[in-house]
Amino acid sequence: MEHIVLRHRDIPDLHKLDVYIKNGGFEAFKKVVTTMKPEEVIKVVQDSGLRGRGGAGFPTGTKWSFLTKNRPTYYVVCNSDESEPGTFKDREIMEKNPFQLLEGIMIAAYAAKANVAYNYLRGEFWQVAKFQDECIAELRAQGFLGKNLFGTNYSLDVFTHLGAGAYICGEESALLESLEGKLGQPRLKPPFPADKGLYEMPTVVNNTETLTNVPMIITKGAEWYKSIGVPNSAGTKVMCVSGHVNKPGNYEFAFGLTLRQLIYDHCGGVPSGKKVKAVMLSGASSVVLSGSDDILDMALDYDSVAKKGSALGSASIIVMDETVDMSWVLLKTCRFFKHESCGKCTPCREGTYWMLNIMERVGKNQVTKADIDLLNNVASQIQGKCLCPLGEFAVTPMLSGLKIFRADFDSHATDAKAAAKPAPAKAAPKKEAVAG
Amino acid sequence: MLAEKYRSQIESTLAKYPADQKRSAVMQLLYIAQSEYGYVTKEAMQEVADILEIEPTQVASIVGFYSLYYDHKAGEHHIQVCTDLPCALRGADKFAEDLCAKFGVKLGDTTKDGKFTIEGVMCLAACDKAPMFQVQNKEGIKYYENQTVESAAKVMEELGKK
Numbered sequence: 001m002e003h004i005v006l007r008h009r010d011i012p013d014l015h016k017l018d019v020y021i022k023n024g025g026f027e028a029f030k031k032v033v034t035t036m037k038p039e040e041v042i043k044v045v046q047d048s049g050l051r052g053r054g055g056a057g058f059p060t061g062t063k064w065s066f067l068t069k070n071r072p073t074y075y076v077v078c079n080s081d082e083s084e085p086g087t088f089k090d091r092e093i094m095e096k097n098p099f100q101l102l103e104g105i106m107i108a109a110y111a112a113k114a115n116v117a118y119n120y121l122r123g124e125f126w127q128v129a130k131f132q133d134e135c136i137a138e139l140r141a142q143g144f145l146g147k148n149l150f151g152t153n154y155s156l157d158v159f160t161h162l163g164a165g166a167y168i169c170g171e172e173s174a175l176l177e178s179l180e181g182k183l184g185q186p187r188l189k190p191p192f193p194a195d196k197g198l199y200e201m202p203t204v205v206n207n208t209e210t211l212t213n214v215p216m217i218i219t220k221g222a223e224w225y226k227s228i229g230v231p232n233s234a235g236t237k238v239m240c241v242s243g244h245v246n247k248p249g250n251y252e253f254a255f256g257l258t259l260r261q262l263i264y265d266h267c268g269g270v271p272s273g274k275k276v277k278a279v280m281l282s283g284a285s286s287v288v289l290s291g292s293d294d295i296l297d298m299a300l301d302y303d304s305v306a307k308k309g310s311a312l313g314s315a316s317i318i319v320m321d322e323t324v325d326m327s328w329v330l331l332k333t334c335r336f337f338k339h340e341s342c343g344k345c346t347p348c349r350e351g352t353y354w355m356l357n358i359m360e361r362v363g364k365n366q367v368t369k370a371d372i373d374l375l376n377n378v379a380s381q382i383q384g385k386c387l388c389p390l391g392e393f394a395v396t397p398m399l400s401g402l403k404i405f406r407a408d409f410d411s412h413a414t415d416a417k418a419a420a421k422p423a424p425a426k427a428a429p430k431k432e433a434v435a436g
Numbered sequence: 437m438l439a440e441k442y443r444s445q446i447e448s449t450l451a452k453y454p455a456d457q458k459r460s461a462v463m464q465l466l467y468i469a470q471s472e473y474g475y476v477t478k479e480a481m482q483e484v485a486d487i488l489e490i491e492p493t494q495v496a497s498i499v500g501f502y503s504l505y506y507d508h509k510a511g512e513h514h515i516q517v518c519t520d521l522p523c524a525l526r527g528a529d530k531f532a533e534d535l536c537a538k539f540g541v542k543l544g545d546t547t548k549d550g551k552f553t554i555e556g557v558m559c560l561a562a563c564d565k566a567p568m569f570q571v572q573n574k575e576g577i578k579y580y581e582n583q584t585v586e587s588a589a590k591v592m593e594e595l596g597k598k
Contacts, residue, residue, distance in 0.1 A: 085520045085559035118452075123463075123504045124560050124570060126577035159452040164463050165503035167558065181459035181488075183501045199457055240563065242522035248564035284521055284559075318522050318563075332521040336558055342501075 004228075004236050005089075005212045006252045008096040017138050020099040026144055028218035029106050034150050041111040045214065047222035049234030054079055054170070054207030055282060055313040057302050060214075064111055066194035067202040075203040076109040076117040077179065078211055081163060081170040083122055084283035085336060086316035089238040089250050090208035094121070094128045097212065098135045104211030105158055106145070107218060112204045115155050119208075120175050123164040132160045167340035171388045172205040174342065185344045186388035207314075209238055229255035233301035237315050241267050244274070244321040255301035262300065263319060274321040278405070281305060282313025284333045285393030288326065288401040309400075326405035327412060330398055331359040337394035348391035351382035355398060362412045369413045376402055438483045442468050446487060458488045462498055466505055471574045475506040503557070504572065511546040511553030513595050514572040515588075519556040522563035531567035532556050534585045539592075551596050571595065 008014040011023055020026075032041050046061025067074060078101070082090040093101055101119075109117040121129045136158050139145045147155040166184045168174045173187035176198050197203020213235060217225045226234045233255035239262060242248045246268030253262070259279065263269065270276060276291030281300075287310040289295045298304055305312040320329065338352040358375050361367045379395045379402075386392065402409060410416045439446065445468060446461075453460040465487060469480035476499050478492075485492040499505040517532040532543060536554050539547050546553040562568045565581035569588065573595070580591055 082561045083559060086522045086563055087559075088561045088563050091561050122561070123502070124577055124579075127579070130576075161452070161460070162464060162467070163502070164466070164498075164505055166501065178463070179460060180457065181462040181490075181498070183497055199454065242563035242566075243525040248526075250564070316563075318525070320525065324525070329521060332524060336520060339558055 001236075001254065003252050004216050005093060005100075005209055005238050006097065006250065007100060007216075009252075014100075015096055015098055017099060017135070017142065024219060025099055025215075026103055028215040029103050029110070029144065030150055032107055032110050032218060033152055033154050038111045038113055041107065041218070044222050045111070045217060048217045048225040049222075049229075049232070050210065050213055050217060050225065051233070051302065052207055053209035053213075053237065053314065055084070055311075057312070060206060060210055063194065063206070064108070064204055066192070067112055067204065068195045071202050073199070073201045074112045074114040075198040075201055076105060076112050076114045077172075077175065077198060077203055077205045078105050078117070078119040078208055079170065079172065079175055079205055080119055080121040080125065080128075080208045081167075081175060082125075082208070083167040083170050083340075084285060084314060084316055085333075086242050086280065086283035086318045087240050087314050088242075088316075089240050089314075091125060091128060092250050093208055093212050093238075094125070094132060098132060099139075100215055101208055101212045102132075102135060102139065102158060104214035106156060107214050108204060108206060108211055109156050109158075110154065112202075114204075115157070117156070117158045118161050118179060118198075119158065120161045120163060120169070120179055122169070123162055126162065129160045129162045136160070166342070167336075168342040168388070168390060171390065174388065175205065176203065183342070185342045186390075188387060230299070230301050230303075232303050237300070237312070239300065239315040239317055241317045241319065243317075243319040244270050244276075244324075245319050246271055253300075256299050256304075258297055258299050259317075260296040262317070263296070267319075270319065270321050274323065276319060277322045277324055278320045278326060278329070280318040280320075280397065281310055281315065283316035283318065284336050285389075285396055286310060286313060286316075288329070288397050288404060290404050291320075325411075326401055326408040327359070327362050330401045330409075331356075331363050333397045334359045334394070337390065341390060341394070345386040345388075345391060347382045347385040348394065351378055351391070352394050354378050355394065362409060365412045365414065367413050368415045369410060372402070372406070372409045372413060375409075438465070438469055438472060438480070439487055441472070459490055459494075462488055462490070462495060463502070466495070466499060467576075470505060471576075474512070474574070475509055477507075504577075512551050512573060513553070513592070515552050515554045515569055515592065516557040516560070516572060517554065517569040518558070518560040518562065518566065520559040520563075522559070523566035523568065526566040528567045531583065531585065531588075535588055538585055538589055549596075552592060 013019045042064045050060045051057045169178045169184040174184040178184040193203040238252045280286040334356040338356040341348045341352045343349045379398045382391045449461045449464045465484045481492045481495040485495045519528045568581040
């Protein structure tokens, strides 16, 4: 299959502007600016079935159509904050196929009637941002950005904005706060960015991969895009595969490939022929799934994954083999979310702290089974009580991990070890009997 | 003074944002300050605040919130090893531990010569190329992927010569 997003894998040197132009680059942008109305562009994207690739999977064209009418200024912001453990697709796009992303941003800007667009990159992407700046400068020099584009009265400029290390800035309202020079803390919604976004103006915020799809959709049409993938999951998805596979990396496939095909046919299987014990499909924030046949044969599209109680999200697939202690995995995710909690909402700030506190004791074999029950309790207290999804993200792997792999946690409990020894003269404590 | 020394850089940064939204430039200006002074000093916060016409406490809150700014002196080069879940599944914890042992420090500490601070950090979006680390110093941030302790030590040796 030909790539749509990772098209640089089919066309050498696509990161060079002349090569990109030779391969049809910026024809889509020219087409929309010179022959289409913004509403028509939105309609095409809506009809294509493109959904947000950052994780939420919200229909892109619909998001654009929500912009409040008749405001003086509109903005488009590309979310290249890519910070979810297990996600590394946006970086490849920006390094290898930068102009297709920029063209996507520019088409979105035209559709949103924005004259300025920003690409917000995580601070660690320092070199990537520098390269993006060079690409943008080339576009200005060649007349693809600037005033009165293609002789019309439409003007546009694009700028990069470098973050400085904060996972929470991937949440769109926190990202906008950060872009305004403030702490990256989520806003209360509503109002949504489509009404009051950057500098209180209607704003579209889309993920890097999402926008990189747009030029091809304009060029080849909504029907073409919709014909790829499966119903309700149109097009392709870049899957970031990490952990215990022989060939980790980014893979772009039409939606509908099974997890087994991905791991065994494309990623070279699990090292040393070990079994898959667990997978997380959307990075550290995902539901922990077992490596059962039922899961491995699941198709990777939004609906099929939802049916198994998980979400495809950004398709950041972390594979873990049979040697992995799942309590160690949860210690890692707890540490991450405790570190990245922005501190705004008490349940998240305090809850992640206490979950980590208990998990660190699990790691040192200094817990009882009652402490592990307490983990469930703390996690449940965070659920549904925070402004943004980070709180939920911290809880999701914990609750699902405890449900499927409780034995991995219990094996660290002092009382579980005592119970596992040869039966002493006295019966096990009552609590044990009840808990069992 | 930053305002004079980096005038053109500051002006081109400010030009990205609406004239009445200077505050948006705070993050970029802090990178400039950090590059100039090695870390964001109290005086630098005041300088940035003056340029942007905001309060120094507002600048200080940004320094405190974002993990790539430092308000105290550390090693000349921050060696930041990703030890998050996907990297750890590919041996990043052991890599970080062995690298520290080679330089005789604990994770988070600075080498005696003041050259390097070795830190364990959260996901750097290079999960398929673990073990990996980034170097943060005056020149910015650079990634080093698919590393071994030997290759990392070599990178550090080169950096140390500068």
